[in-house]
Amino acid sequence: MFKHVLKTWVWAGIARYPHEYFTPVRLTNIIAFVIIAVSVCQIPSAIWFWQQTGQNQFYITCTTILLLVIVPVLNHFGHYLQAKIWLILVYIADLIATCLLWELDLYIHFFYLLAVVCCPFFFTDKEAKYKWFFSVLFSGLFLTTEVYYQLTLPHQYNPDQQSFKFTSACLLALASLLCSFHIQKNIGRSWKKLAFEKKRSEQLLLNILPTSIAQRLKNSSHLIADYFAQASILFADIQDFTPICKSCTPQQLVKILNEIFCAFDELSLRYGLEKIKTSGDGYMAAGGLPKANSEHAINCCHCALDMQYAFQAISQKYNLKTGLRIGIGCGEVVAGIIGKNKFSYDMWGEAVNLASRMESHGACHRIQTTQSTYDLTKSEFEYVNRGKITVKGIGSVNTYWLLDRKSTISH
Incomplete structure (x- = not known):
């Protein structure tokens, strides 16, 4: 007492x-x-x-x-x-x-x-x-x-x-x-x-963490885990990056990667996406979390297109003989903090796995999206139907290539 x-x-x-x-x-x-x-x-x-x-x-x-x-x-x-x-x-x-x-x-x-x-x-x-x-x-x-x-x-x-x-x-x-x-x-x-x-x-x-998540982590020691009924996930990966590693010095390699990812960070911030993590030459961001946003899919598509333009400019600057693959998926996700010493904010769910497959099963200089992403954004962007592809652990899924913004949209 x-x-x-x-x-x-x-x-x-x-x-x-x-x-x-x-x-x-x-x-x-x-x-x-x-x-x-x-x-x-x-x-x-x-x-x-x-x-x-x-x-x-x-x-x-x-x-x-x-x-x-x-x-x-x-x-x-x-x-x-x-x-x-x-x-x-x-x-x-x-x-x-x-x-x-x-x-x-x-x-x-x-x-x-x-x-x-x-x-x-x-x-x-x-x-x-x-x-x-x-x-x-x-x-x-x-x-x-x-x-x-x-x-x-x-x-x-x-x-x-x-x-x-x-x-x-x-x-x-x-x-x-x-x-x-x-x-x-x-x-x-x-x-x-x-x-x-x-x-x-x-x-x-x-x-390391979104602002709202960092505040919750400081104020409470409880486990942080949230469910989001709708969110968009973006994966970007540099194709054939290993040969570039062999032809560059460590300083040059880190400089190029830093410039690319800094450009991606600025675009993610501009379109209200949350950077989740980088892994090697891969970049992951998400829309619609940790705060719900009805424009999450549209923002992801805008960001993906600008990422392609930014990457092309940096590739020309350093004469990189490679391209960028991007995959976007939408759906239910669970997000939370994992780890104790080097903790991280991460996401799980079928939508995350599917978005990752959209990137890995994609093509150089192309943006591949799922059916759900297409349905949410088809009024804003130009698409072409790629058709069905087989995704390990999921089965056959219909996918689309994101081409550009519709000419009627001023952006």
């Missing part, structure tokens, strides 16, 4: 906060809880001295605890700056009230210097003015309290000792400010580096 309450308290408001700056919010909640814990430890002493000033101290402590409960509540509702300022003001009020109540130099005012050192952890770079304002304020309160004690308490020291004591207090306050400045620089640099690395790691994740 206590563990659950503590976790809820510490993480209050973090879900609403920009992820690169969640640390100040969490620290604000933690510091509020720590102050409450320290205040609770003061209650037995207040009860022991109840007949003297303990009763008033008890009321101050209880009031402080009740006021600090507001901190995670403010964070929960997104009032992050107000929560920090509220925490600081309650902290200051508690120290001032305690110092005035006991009228003894109990070194309570040294907690102001602790706050000076902690200030850099509370505020982000955008809130630097608050950071420095409260750091200076805490130092000033420390020195003011020190002067107050020297002026109001019975003189225990001669004037020279008092001057030396005040000078030491000034040096201590200055040292705290310098430490705060040094911590601020390092904290700011560390948070920026952390935010950059986090952004880079998320970008790498987005390069």
